[in-house]
Amino acid sequence: MAVLFLDLDRFKDINDSLGHATGDRILRAVAERLQQTVGHGQTVARLAGDEFTVILEDLAAAEDAERVAREIIMAFEAPLQPQEGQEVSVSPSIGISVYPDHAQVPTELLKRADAAMYQAKAAGRRTWMRYDDSMEASIRRRATLAGALHKALDRGELRVVYQPRQSLATARITGAEALLRWSSPEHGEIAPDEFIPLAEENGMILEIGEWVLREACLALQRWRQHGLGGLTMSVNMSVLQLLRGDFAGVVRRVLDDTGVPPQALELELTESVLMANAAQTALKLQAFRELGVSLAIDDFGTGYSSLAYLKRLPITTIKIDRTFIADLGHDPEGAAITTTVIAMAHGLGLNVVAEGVENQVQADFLALHHCDEIQGYWVSRPLDAMACMAFIRNRRPPAPRAAARPATPP
Structure with a gap:
């Protein structure tokens, strides 16, 4: 099983420029495209704001989660159409954690997929990263530098x-x-x-x-x-x-x-x-x-x-x-x-x-x-x-x- 943690790149800027009503329509369009991409046999959820998760079950290998992440990123190369006559380009950054390799309880799987997502953003956004232990140190450094x-x-x-x-x-x-x-x-x-x-x-x-x-x-x-x-x-x-x-x-x-x-x-x-x-x-x-x-x-x-x-x-x-x-x-x-x-x-x-x-x-x-x-x-x-x-x-x-x-x- 794998957890994909998605965050939309610079979504706050879309809200600031187009307004929250349009932002809400974009989130609905994102949800639809995500579900279409991974198929209705997998779980897609919105956690909060512009954060989504995908739960992939019955994987033959951890690399299958990376293949799905690539497919998601490719799916968002085409602009969204939140309403007729409007096109908006958004891209996700994706973090991946795998059960049981990275954690064995849901909260830890989410936490580590989230950590991997931040590394994807640091790598330039619009990409995916799979969790590894070095990412915890990177997150601590990030918090220290922010202060x-x-x-x-x-x-x-x-x-x-x-x-x-x-x-x-x-x-x-x-x-x-x-x-x-x-x-x-x-x-x-x-x-x-x-x-x-x-x-x-x-x-x-x-x-x-x-x-x-x-x-x-x-x-x-x-x-x-x-x-x-x-x-x-x-x-x-x-x-x-x-x-x-x-x-x-x-x-x-x-x-x-x-x-x-x-x-x-x-x-x-x-x-x-x-x-x-x-x-x-x-x-x-x-x-x-x-x-x-x-x-x-x-x-x-x-x-x-x-x-x-x-x-x-x-x-x-x-x-x-x-x-x-x-x-x-x-x-x-x-x-x-x-x-x-x-x-x-x-x-x-x-x-x-x-x-x-x-x-x-x-x-x-x-x-x-x-x-x-x-x-x-x-x-x-x-x-x-x-x-x-x-x-x-x-x-x-x-x-x-x-x-x-x-x-x-x-």
């Missing part, structure tokens, strides 16, 4: 570093992306993909996000005062900042306070966040475009974009995810995806930035296929504000060599 994060900003433990972006056509540095870092005296360096989800869950991302935006704009204005004009600053925006309150007003105030022109700021949102409710997102994003701020889709290629919505969103830039760039030169599929994204983006009049560029081969491939900009260790590691200013001022790189022929077959 420490409340004090991190006041204690000055957070800092912003900047990774330069380079034009492939001119080899000129065009700007930088602001990246948040946390150095804790008790816990050492904590990775952003570990603490940023915590900040989103407890709402601290609103305060932290505004602080990062202000720090980044202050750094850019100092660079401008030292003669480095024409640069842009990219800042990541959380879905909570987008959906709650008046973040466009916050951006306007920070730009006024720092003296940074709106066209010098670019806000980035991940593809999965943008597409979770593209119609509502498009309305929210329009306020930023009216300010004159640029908008980018980050990690493009890892989510599930609808091209119909993509052309409606007021975006200016697509950033190709590093997982595709890492494969350039030895994987024809990664190369095919990259070239297709570049051609599609240019067809829509969008700027294209490749993330995670680490060597000359990747840079040459991207130059050959007319990618606009690159970002990654081949250009520079993330630097503090002063070091980044010095790097931009002194940078005189050669333009990437054009490869003799495309890496993909005709």
Whole structure:
């Protein structure tokens, strides 16, 4: 027997943006799709909120539970239709515990499936994890870091570093992306993909996000005062900042306070966040475009974009995810995806930035296929504000060599 513990990714954001009545209809649609996927011979239950469980009985092997988890995730690739004329994309994160391997009483089976579900969320959401004993320690660390994060900003433990972006056509540095870092005296360096989800869950991302935006704009204005004009600053925006309150007003105030022109700021949102409710997102994003701020889709290629919505969103830039760039030169599929994204983006009049560029081969491939900009260790590691200013001022790189022929077959 196995217990699958499901939690809908970012469901609170759906409630906040569409309202609880629509949220309730979505939960009913989720329940129906779950039951259809696992079959009526298995038990599907809603525990609370957006948490569901599936009890699978008479399994031949534990791996059968993982097969069902995969089928559930695939079933939610198609949007839900909570009411006529409305489509909403949701995805589950799933934790699995198996009887009698992981526990022998119901409460412990649920607890361990829940622990595995949190690991699935930490692994990037929209995936599944099977419980193992190391997850208990991970949950304790998560709770400890959540408590420490409340004090991190006041204690000055957070800092912003900047990774330069380079034009492939001119080899000129065009700007930088602001990246948040946390150095804790008790816990050492904590990775952003570990603490940023915590900040989103407890709402601290609103305060932290505004602080990062202000720090980044202050750094850019100092660079401008030292003669480095024409640069842009990219800042990541959380879905909570987008959906709650008046973040466009916050951006306007920070730009006024720092003296940074709106066209010098670019806000980035991940593809999965943008597409979770593209119609509502498009309305929210329009306020930023009216300010004159640029908008980018980050990690493009890892989510599930609808091209119909993509052309409606007021975006200016697509950033190709590093997982595709890492494969350039030895994987024809990664190369095919990259070239297709570049051609599609240019067809829509969008700027294209490749993330995670680490060597000359990747840079040459991207130059050959007319990618606009690159970002990654081949250009520079993330630097503090002063070091980044010095790097931009002194940078005189050669333009990437054009490869003799495309890496993909005709």
